[in-house]
């Protein structure tokens with residue numbers, strides 16, 4: 001791979017600048033020779049965070065914008081590997097798409113700036129590395145360059161590395177905020193559509209785990225269909241929305257792909273399940289509400305998913321004192337299970353530190369975490385009892 005360091009002026013890059021408002025993409029510059037947004041690049045996101053304004057302020061102060069990378073695709077054509085956000089920012093400013101505040105706090109578009117300031121921006125020097133080489137080489141290198149500005153998400157990198165018709169179609173479906181399905185999906189999928197996080201979930205689900213995404217993309221890279229991804233994604237969403245009648249905010253971003261794999265072949269009564277979810281959701285003893293859905297899907301066999309609140313220290317001490325006093329009077333062990341046993345411990349008085357709190361009536365069977373449902377057991381008996 002060949003790289004060459006070059007200088008460009010903002011003015012040159014902005015010649016023939018085209019911005020697609022609908023797609024949120026800077027498209028061309030350098031009088032048409034430069035493709036600003038190759039298909040594997042993320043959409044323009046600087047505008048959302050006002051970083052576009054910061055780019056212009058840097059230029060007005062004479063600060064460098066940092067290294068920019070171009071890929072030389074042919075003798076006369078270049079595309080931006082890194083720097084697309086910065087280029088789109090000044091391109092949009094120079095073409096009057098947004099304003100910045102001047103020293104008097106007034107919003108100014110480019111055309112409203114003093115002549116010398118306009119020239120300062122247009123004459124700003126940009127340092128550009130132009131590289132030339134096999135696609136795979138460049139993509140590998142692009143993956144490893146330290147990207148300034150907003151760091152790329154994993155999936156944005158994967159899109160770059162495995163760019164092609166498959167990625168293009170995937171982005172059209174899953175990274176397109178104009179897709180009417182996004183609203184429905186967002187009940188179950190978290191993250192930002194334009195940062196490729198829905199596309200990432202779709203790939204993660206169909207490939208059965210995030211660690212398999214790269215292999216899956218590599219295998220399907222040149223396909224002109226994403227039917228398998230779509231079908232699988234919709235199966236998962238249809239299953240969740242069918243099994244659980246109500247949507248809670250805690251359902252967003254759960255591992256629905258994995259849950260679908262594990263539980264979709266089981267039969268559930270959505271009405272019953274729904275009622276149970278509401279009950280658990282209102283249970284003050286449950287600390288991890290996000291565990292509720294897997295808990296009910298798995299037949300309520302793993303209470304640890306819920307992180308049920310345990311008895312606090314004063315409550316334990318209170319139970320310990322009462323139990324120990326009664327046991328001493330009766331001449332039996334203060335562990336009720338030791339007391340009824342035939343072993344050497346049937347009259348043993350355990351220290352508080354040697355005992356653990358137990359739900360008399362198990363939490364999983366409706367027992368509350370309250371004083372009248374607390375008993376202290378010796379550690380051996382408490383652990384043998386389990387499921388508290």
Ligand SMILES: [Zn+2]
Nearest residue numbers: 335338378381
């Ligand atoms: Zn015991």
